[in-house]
Amino acid sequence: MNQSFITDAQNTWCMGCGNFAILHAIKDVIVGLIEDGVPRESIVLVAGIGCHGKIADYLNISTFYSLHGRALAVATGIKIANPDLTVICTVGDGDSYAEGLAHLIFAAKRNIDITAIVHNNRVYGLTKGQYTPTSPGTYHGKSIPKGVSDDPPFNPLEILLCSGCGFLARGYTQRQEQLTDLIREAIVHKGFSVVDTLQICASFLDIGDFYNERVYVPAGHNPEDFDAACRIVGEWDYDGDAPIALGTLYRKEMPTYEGRFRVLQKNDVERAKLVEKIMRERR
Amino acid sequence: MADYSVLIGGKAGDGINRAGQVIAKVFTRLGFYCYIYYDYPSLIRGGHNFSVVRIADHPIGGRRDGIDVLLALDATTLKQHRSSARKDAVVLYNADLIHNAEGTAVSLQSIVTEEGGSPVMANTCIIAAFCKSIGIGWDYVEEILRSEVPHEIEKNLRVARRGYAAVDIEKHPSFLVSEEPVGEKILMTGNEGVALGLVAAGLDGYVAYPMSPSTGILHYIAEIAEEAGITVIQPESEIAAMNMTVGMAYGGFRAATGTAGGGFNLMTEGLSLAAMAELPVTVILAQRVGPSTGTPTYTAQADLHYAIHAGNGEFPRFIFAPGDAAQAYECAGHALRLSWKYQVPSIILTDKTLAESTYTVEPSNLPDSIPAQPMNDRNLEGLYERYIDAEDGVSPYAIPGDIGVTIKVNSKTHNPDGISTDTAEGVARCTEKQMRKLPAMRQEISDLRPVIIYGNPDAEICILCWGSNAQLCREVAGHLGIKAVQPLALWPFPAGEVSDAVGDSWMVISVEDNYTGQLAELARNHGIRVDLHIPKYDGRPHTIDGLMELLWGMVA
Ligand SMILES: Cc1ncc(C[n+]2csc(CCOP(=O)(O)OP(=O)(O)O)c2C)c(N)n1
Ligand code: SF4
Ligand SMILES: [Mg+2]
Numbered sequence: 001m002n003q004s005f006i007t008d009a010q011n012t013w014c015m016g017c018g019n020f021a022i023l024h025a026i027k028d029v030i031v032g033l034i035e036d037g038v039p040r041e042s043i044v045l046v047a048g049i050g051c052h053g054k055i056a057d058y059l060n061i062s063t064f065y066s067l068h069g070r071a072l073a074v075a076t077g078i079k080i081a082n083p084d085l086t087v088i089c090t091v092g093d094g095d096s097y098a099e100g101l102a103h104l105i106f107a108a109k110r111n112i113d114i115t116a117i118v119h120n121n122r123v124y125g126l127t128k129g130q131y132t133p134t135s136p137g138t139y140h141g142k143s144i145p146k147g148v149s150d151d152p153p154f155n156p157l158e159i160l161l162c163s164g165c166g167f168l169a170r171g172y173t174q175r176q177e178q179l180t181d182l183i184r185e186a187i188v189h190k191g192f193s194v195v196d197t198l199q200i201c202a203s204f205l206d207i208g209d210f211y212n213e214r215v216y217v218p219a220g221h222n223p224e225d226f227d228a229a230c231r232i233v234g235e236w237d238y239d240g241d242a243p244i245a246l247g248t249l250y251r252k253e254m255p256t257y258e259g260r261f262r263v264l265q266k267n268d269v270e271r272a273k274l275v276e277k278i279m280r281e282r283r
Numbered sequence: 284m285a286d287y288s289v290l291i292g293g294k295a296g297d298g299i300n301r302a303g304q305v306i307a308k309v310f311t312r313l314g315f316y317c318y319i320y321y322d323y324p325s326l327i328r329g330g331h332n333f334s335v336v337r338i339a340d341h342p343i344g345g346r347r348d349g350i351d352v353l354l355a356l357d358a359t360t361l362k363q364h365r366s367s368a369r370k371d372a373v374v375l376y377n378a379d380l381i382h383n384a385e386g387t388a389v390s391l392q393s394i395v396t397e398e399g400g401s402p403v404m405a406n407t408c409i410i411a412a413f414c415k416s417i418g419i420g421w422d423y424v425e426e427i428l429r430s431e432v433p434h435e436i437e438k439n440l441r442v443a444r445r446g447y448a449a450v451d452i453e454k455h456p457s458f459l460v461s462e463e464p465v466g467e468k469i470l471m472t473g474n475e476g477v478a479l480g481l482v483a484a485g486l487d488g489y490v491a492y493p494m495s496p497s498t499g500i501l502h503y504i505a506e507i508a509e510e511a512g513i514t515v516i517q518p519e520s521e522i523a524a525m526n527m528t529v530g531m532a533y534g535g536f537r538a539a540t541g542t543a544g545g546g547f548n549l550m551t552e553g554l555s556l557a558a559m560a561e562l563p564v565t566v567i568l569a570q571r572v573g574p575s576t577g578t579p580t581y582t583a584q585a586d587l588h589y590a591i592h593a594g595n596g597e598f599p600r601f602i603f604a605p606g607d608a609a610q611a612y613e614c615a616g617h618a619l620r621l622s623w624k625y626q627v628p629s630i631i632l633t634d635k636t637l638a639e640s641t642y643t644v645e646p647s648n649l650p651d652s653i654p655a656q657p658m659n660d661r662n663l664e665g666l667y668e669r670y671i672d673a674e675d676g677v678s679p680y681a682i683p684g685d686i687g688v689t690i691k692v693n694s695k696t697h698n699p700d701g702i703s704t705d706t707a708e709g710v711a712r713c714t715e716k717q718m719r720k721l722p723a724m725r726q727e728i729s730d731l732r733p734v735i736i737y738g739n740p741d742a743e744i745c746i747l748c749w750g751s752n753a754q755l756c757r758e759v760a761g762h763l764g765i766k767a768v769q770p771l772a773l774w775p776f777p778a779g780e781v782s783d784a785v786g787d788s789w790m791v792i793s794v795e796d797n798y799t800g801q802l803a804e805l806a807r808n809h810g811i812r813v814d815l816h817i818p819k820y821d822g823r824p825h826t827i828d829g830l831m832e833l834l835w836g837m838v839a
Contacts, residue, residue, distance in 0.1 A: 007702060009702045009703075039684075040689075041683060041684055041685060041686060041687065041688060041689075042683065042684050044683050046530075049694070049695075054703075056691070056693070057702045057703050060689065061689060062683050062688075062689050062690045062691065063690075063691045063692070063693075063701070064530070064533055064560075064692050064693075065691070065692070065693040065694055065695055065697075065701075065703065066526070066556065066694055067526065067552060067553070067556055067694055070522065070523075070526040070552075070553070070556075073518070073522065073523040073526035073527050073530065074526045074527070074529060074530035074533070075530060076518075076523075076527050076530060077488075077490070077526065077527035077528060077529060077530020077531040077532075077533070077534060077536075077538070078530040078531070078533055078534040078683070079530075079534070080488065080514055080516065080527070080530075080531060080534070080536075081487070081488065081514075081530070081531040081532075081533075081534025081535050081536035081538075082534045082535060082682070082683065082684060084684065085534065085683050085684065102519050102520060102522075102523070103519065103523055103526075105519075106518070106519045106523070261514045264508070264509070264512045264513065264514055265487075265512050266511060266512025266513075267512075268485040268655045270511075270512065271482050271483065271485060271486070271511050271512065271513075272483050272652045274482065274507070274510055274511050275479050275482055275483040275652075276646075278479065278507070279469055279479075279644075279646045279649075280646075282469035282470065282471070283312070283464075283467055283468075283469055
């Protein structure tokens with residue numbers, strides 16, 4: 001491995017896959033952070049399992065290529081162990097909206113200072129196109145040949161707002177510049193942040209035209225206005241035909257979870273002494 | 284030899300567990316050995332709870348049949364346990380709930396109400412009455428209560444004084460010679476032993492989801508967390524607990540998690556992750572009756588094979604199985620230390636009997652301190668690769684933030700640099716690297732002298748036992764003049780040491796709280812002959828006498 005930010009690992013994403021845009025957006029943000037003085041060694045990326053997870057092999061920084069659905073739990077442990085680290089999670093929609101939904105909700109509830117970038121291609125990519133909780137109702141896949149209309153998607157952004165998520169943005173892989181800005185803003189935000197990224201899956205859900213006709217940046221939206229955020233998030237239910245707002249949709253500064261553990265650290269000698277003291281006091 | 288059993292019983296919520304502890308404290312301070320077995324159903328109010336406090340002038344670690352003192356806070360206690368009390372037993376009962384019984388009546392509720400106390404103080408009242416009945420002076424009773432009762436001590440003392448005064452018969456047992464504190468013995472549950480062992484070995488973080496009988500560890504570490512500088516997290520599930528623990532290890536925390544079988548089911552994916560990523564985690568698996576939810580508050584030793592094989596794929600791990608609080612302390616420290624030394628998972632296998640029983644511990648017999656494994660003890664100079672090949676399979680451990688290193692860990696099969704691979708060569712190398720740790724891990728276990736022999740080492744009959752049964756078997760072996768063998772570490776299995784310890788006994792009998800004989804099978808798999816298995820799978824530990832009878836039946 002060299003000092004460049006992309007490893008020598010062979011890239012196996014399909015041609016036209018939106019993951020490339022996310023990879024480069026994250027890379028650009030990291031380069032920027034380092035230029036601003038964040039030590040390269042203090043940045044950690046935790047990936048789930050899926051096509052998105054391969055980003056751990058491709059980015060030449062410290063990474064934890066974790067389990068399907070568990071990236072946020074792993075990341076929580078890392079951040080608690082060392083609150084000075086910048087911890088970024090790249091997760092899939094199957095990964096974090098299905099298998100590991102509880103960890104996403106609890107990360108938001110705790111407001112731990114971690115950024116989750118959801119590669120929301122609205123399919124299970126790596127396992128070849130089964131439906132996820134955000135697959136459109138018109139979607140067909142091998143596990144549901146008749147479509148998912150009897151099991152329509154949920155709106156993950158509404159779930160996150162209900163869970164106390166303090167930073168919520170939506171990006172799109174065909175708006176890479178904006179996506180880069182959103183990821184940067186999310187990482188800089190103190191507290192839990194999510195960038196739901198509408199990602200083109202060239203092989204199973206290539207719906208760039210659909211998105212291109214509907215995405216917009218709401219003019220004059222105040223991300224600190226919770227009611228306005230709820231309204232915008234509710235416009236499109238990840239199923240029907242509606243305008244799809246991109247940008248920072250909600251933002252609120254709150255005390256972070258890991259902050260309270262900073263004072264705790266003790267060294268081993270002190271701990272051994274404490275054990276002796278406890279035993280003495282038990283007599 | 285002094286050997287007495289005091290049973291105190293009442294409803295859940297009556298503070299029976301605490302009462303047992305106070306009684307044990309009365310005698311521990313005087314230099315006696317105590318053992319408390321606490322029996323309770325899984326509910327919060329009502330039901331029937333009882334504690335049996337055994338008091339002796341020699342080391343003990345189990346219950347005997349026969350009750351010498353019966354303290355009944357309610358009628359159920361008297362009904363259920365009168366028959367197991369000796370004819371000449373001291374019986375004290377709550378006269379407000381029980382009428383016309385044999386023994387000494389004390390109106391616990393009336394006294395508590397008259398003194399303006401809360402209902403739970405009934406147990407302070409009966410403890411004081413009990414102390415009087417065996418001739419313990421008031422001053423000593425007061426001293427103990429002052430040190431053991433955390434709240435409303437003055438009110439408790441008034442209640443206690445009334446209980447003390449309510450008894451006029453004194454039956455001074457011959458073993459009570461003085462009321463001067465002697466020695467340095469302390470009381471400790473198995474769960475507390477595990478917790479303190481981890482702390483002494485340098486625990487930084489503990490993450491656990493509540494599940495009996497492991498919950499005591501969570502509570503105890505949380506209680507001392509601030510003073511010990513330990514981060515304690517109660518997450519959303521055991522899945523999260525294990526994955527957070529793994530994340531903590533990556534971040535540089537010596538971290539542990541604890542659960543019972545059902546929660547361990549949820550942890551196995553993360554256990555496998557720890558193994559593949561070579562991140563050290565320690566997990567306490569406190570066994571209770573299974574399968575599934577089973578019987579939450581009753582004991583079992585049926586997860587041994589599960590612990591050995593849990594997680595997909597093959598990987599090295601350490602498994603320790605302590606048998607009392609002192610061993611729990613020592614094993615927990617070694618489990619944490621060795622998991623960091625070899626960057627593998629370690630499992631501390633306990634059972635409900637061990638976890639929640641209280642044992643006498645002599646701190647001077649405990650190892651001084653179990654040195655925590657230093658984090659970066661290997662050279663990180665030059666190009667860092669997380670899984671760089673090493674002769675013993677153990678690569679240098681760096682943590683994020685270490686200058687100039689990029690640390691790529693991976694749940695997928697990976698190359699030395701941590702990047703995924705699926706080439707035949709890469710896949711084989713990944714497994715071989717991990718398995719290369721095994722010889723040194725085996726040696727490490729041998730160095731700890733992992734097998735203990737109790738009783739008569741030359742006896743022809745040998746009991747093979749593990750976990751909480753070891754202390755029972757130690758006593759039984761002593762009484763019967765036979766031998767008992769306890770492996771403290773079960774994986775890597777110390778086959779040579781167990782085989783040597785069993786020697787050429789002509790009959791080897793395994794005593795385990797399971798149906799199938801899991802240690803017996805493990806031993807047989809390593810070429811050690813086991814002739815008979817004494818199963819127990821009703822959630823209750825053997826009594827010493829019960830076990831002796833069974834053994835007599837087999838060998839006579
Ligand atoms: C516990 C577990 N269950 C199932 C799988 C198989 N699996 C691998 S990737 C994947 C789905 C990935 O979908 P998503 O998270 O949306 O990621 P994408 O491939 O679309 O980027 C599944 C089910 C697994 N690796 N682990
Ligand atoms: S299957 Fe879809 S998500 Fe996966 S690499 Fe191909 S295009 Fe990308
Ligand atoms: Mg997906």
